Amino acid sequence: MTKNNDNLLEKVVSLCKRRGFVFPGSEIYGGLAGFWDYGPLGVELKNNIKKMWWQDMVYQRDDVVGLDAAIIMNPEVWESSGHTKSLVDPLVECKICHKRIRADQEDKLKEHEGEHKEKVEWTEPKTFNLLTEVYLGVTEPKEKTYLRGEITQGVFVNFANVVSSSRVKIPFGIAQIGKAFRNEITPGNFTFRSREFEQMELEYFVKPEEKEAEKVFDYWKNQRLNWYKNLGIRAENLRFRKHADNELAHYARMAEDIEYNSPFGWKEFEGIHHRGDWDLSRHNLKYRDMETNTEYTPWVIETSGGVDRAALFFLLDAYYEDESRVVLKLHPKLAPNQAAIFPLVANKPELVKKAKEVYDDLRKEFRVAWDDRGNIGKRYYSQDEIGTPFCITFDFDSLEDKKVTIRYRDTMEQERVKIEELQPFLDKKLK
Ligand SMILES: [Zn+2]
Numbered sequence: 001m002t003k004n005n006d007n008l009l010e011k012v013v014s015l016c017k018r019r020g021f022v023f024p025g026s027e028i029y030g031g032l033a034g035f036w037d038y039g040p041l042g043v044e045l046k047n048n049i050k051k052m053w054w055q056d057m058v059y060q061r062d063d064v065v066g067l068d069a070a071i072i073m074n075p076e077v078w079e080s081s082g083h084t085k086s087l088v089d090p091l092v093e094c095k096i097c098h099k100r101i102r103a104d105q106e107d108k109l110k111e112h113e114g115e116h117k118e119k120v121e122w123t124e125p126k127t128f129n130l131l132t133e134v135y136l137g138v139t140e141p142k143e144k145t146y147l148r149g150e151i152t153q154g155v156f157v158n159f160a161n162v163v164s165s166s167r168v169k170i171p172f173g174i175a176q177i178g179k180a181f182r183n184e185i186t187p188g189n190f191t192f193r194s195r196e197f198e199q200m201e202l203e204y205f206v207k208p209e210e211k212e213a214e215k216v217f218d219y220w221k222n223q224r225l226n227w228y229k230n231l232g233i234r235a236e237n238l239r240f241r242k243h244a245d246n247e248l249a250h251y252a253r254m255a256e257d258i259e260y261n262s263p264f265g266w267k268e269f270e271g272i273h274h275r276g277d278w279d280l281s282r283h284n285l286k287y288r289d290m291e292t293n294t295e296y297t298p299w300v301i302e303t304s305g306g307v308d309r310a311a312l313f314f315l316l317d318a319y320y321e322d323e324s325r326v327v328l329k330l331h332p333k334l335a336p337n338q339a340a341i342f343p344l345v346a347n348k349p350e351l352v353k354k355a356k357e358v359y360d361d362l363r364k365e366f367r368v369a370w371d372d373r374g375n376i377g378k379r380y381y382s383q384d385e386i387g388t389p390f391c392i393t394f395d396f397d398s399l400e401d402k403k404v405t406i407r408y409r410d411t412m413e414q415e416r417v418k419i420e421e422l423q424p425f426l427d428k429k430l431k
Contacts, residue, residue, distance in 0.1 A: 001320045001327065009263040012315050013190055015326070019386050021045065021315070022191060034187030034195035041386055042311070044336035044367065046198070049310050050177050052333055053200045056227060057175045064173040064202065065166055069154025071179060072134060075145040080282045081153050083131060086250035089185060090125040100128075100185055108186060130182040132195075147181035152302065154178075155203045156279045163287065170287060170298055171216065173204035177307065189264045191308045198307035203275075205287070205298040213274060216301045217254065221272045224303050225258055228269065228310075232331035233317050237261040238269070251278040260313045269313060270305035318387060325380075328387030329410055332430050335387040337369040339426060342379050344395040346372040355394035358404065358419060366426055384409055390429070392422065 016022040021042035025035030038046055058066050078084050090103040096116055101108050103125040113120040131149045135142040148154065155174045162174055177200045187193045206216050221240065229235055243255040254274035259266040277297040280286070288295045318328045332338060339362065343355035352372065362368045369388065371379045376393060383391050393405045404422065407414045417425055 001322055003320055005263065008316060008319060009190065011321070012312075012319055015319070015328075015385065016042065016315070021311075034184055034193075036191050036194060036308070041336040045314070045330075045334060046307055046311050048334045048336070049307055049314070050198075050200065052231060053227075053305075054175070054177065057173075057200075057202055061173075063168070063171060064175050064204075065162060065168060067155055067158060067162065067174050067176045068178065069151070069158060069176065071148050071181075072136075072145055073148060073153065073157065077153050077157055077283075078131060078146055078149070081156075081279060082250050082282065083149050083153075084129065087130045087149050087182075088127040089130060090127050091185060092122040092125050095121045095123065102185055105186065128183075128185065130184065132181040132183050149180060149182055150304075151176050151178045151180050151199045151201055152203060152304070153279070155201070156283055156285070159205075159280060159283075159285050159287075170289065171204065171206045173202050175200075175202045177201075189262075189267075191312050192262070192264070192267060194308060197309075200305045200307055200310075202303045204301045204303075206301060208277060208296055208299045213276075213299050213301060214254075217256075217272060217274050220301055220303050221256060221258075224270055224272065224305070228258065231314070231334060232329070233260070233313065237317060239266065241266070249273070251275045253278075260317075262313065262316060267309075269309065270303060273302040273304065275300040275302055325384050327384045327409060330387035330389075332389040335389055336367070337383065337386065337388040338366045338430050339390040339392055340369040340371055340379070340383045340388050342370075342376065342391065342393045343372050344376065344393055351394065351396065351399065354399060358392070358394060358422065362422065362426070365423060366430065380407065380412075390426070 019041055020039030023037045023039055024031040025037050026032050054066070058064050091100045092103045093100050094112060096118065099112065101112060109122070131146040133144060134147055135144055137143050155176055162168060177198065179196060179198050181196050184193055184195050187195055204216060204220065206213050225238060225240070228238060237260055239259050241257045241259050243257070248255055252273045253276040256272050257268045258270045260269045276299050279300060281297050285297070286295050287298050314330060314334060315328065318330045320327045320329055341355060341359040341362065343352045346352060359368060359370050371382065373379070380391055387409070389409045391407045393407070395405065398404050402419050403416045404419055405414050406417050406425070
């Protein structure tokens with residue numbers, strides 16, 4: 001099966017809607033730009049991405065602990081972190097229809113100019129803050145704060161709490177997964193740029209030494225690239241891109257993106273940032289090294305990935321089709337269903353009953369689906385399209401020889417396996 005990338009984004013968007021991965025947010029009310037809802041299969045894919053990330057970034061390491069901070073924080077956090085001043089986009093306004101577009105998006109500006117018959121003039125660029133304001137309380141004046149613009153600050157404001165309550169010592173990291181919000185003016189490219197999104201981030205604290213920090217930076221760059229490769233993203237679709245000095249975020253001393261070769265160009269998958277002491281010093285936080293009895297402000301190397309764009313890029317990378325079928329070649333650890341169980345026919349109670357027993361047995365350990373609709377061909381088609389790596393069929397012979405047929409998603413090869421060996425078989429393939 002070869003990869004055909006014509007209209008790939010459109011095909012994936014359509015599959016997502018049809019099979020229940022991603023729906024437009026509040027769709028029955030006409031939607032809301034920049035917001036998306038994940039359906040029954042989408043939530044599984046996202047959960048699997050997060051599970052794998054937590055597994056590799058927290059459970060497999062001695063030097064990383066987890067955290068789950070609140071989405072709404074004291075507004076002083078955002079003053080100190082610089083986000084109220086620096087998380088801004090420069091916008092220009094069309095003098096004819098007053099539409100606002102980011103001044104640095106030349107293709108969007110040109111596109112808009114093409115929509116008018118007369119010559120378009122733009123206002124001077126004005127900056128707009130991307131933090132989403134919220135108002136708390138019921139009596140006036142209400143207390144104004146923000147939905148977090150990045151999950152990162154929740155880690156920094158808890159730095160001292162984590163150090164004093166756990167046994168971490170520099171170098172160590174704090175990992176977090178959670179939602180963040182940005183008042184993006186031009187959300188787009190499906191779920192790639194949304195106003196509500198989920199981040200998975202590691203803040204890794206090191207001594208304030210440039211050489212050491214750069215070593216850690218390189219280490220995490222490669223760790224993160226390999227993480228995506230190991231979960232099936234094809235190497236030729238990944239690359240690093242170093243930020244030029246003039247595009248560095250206000251907190252960054254050094255930044256490099258892992259980019260993905262998407263249908264809408266090479267786009268940021270994950271950012272690796274050298275934040276120096278920017279954040280901890282802004283929050284007046286220090287670290288006391290008990291062994292040397294010295295005090296200093298640690299530096300931070302950050303890995304910042306998006307769960308939604310990871311889900312999107314995993315789907316784009318996994319999408320294959322030919323005349324006979326559409327296949328999502330998702331890594332078995334990410335696939336919403338790990339296996340599907342079919343009774344060969346649905347109208348033989350004895351067969352269905354025994355197949356159900358196999359299903360009930362496996363569902364205790366694995367994410368398995370049951371399907372007894374239509375014929376086997378249709379069921380294969382339906383499971384291929386959502387990326388189920390194994391289909392297991394219980395047929396008439398199974399009643400006698402206690403074996404079932406396993407059919408592989410990618411090769412369509414089939415194999416007879418003893419029912420009692422199903423669990424070890426799946427264990428080996430999926431764990
Ligand atoms: Zn206009």
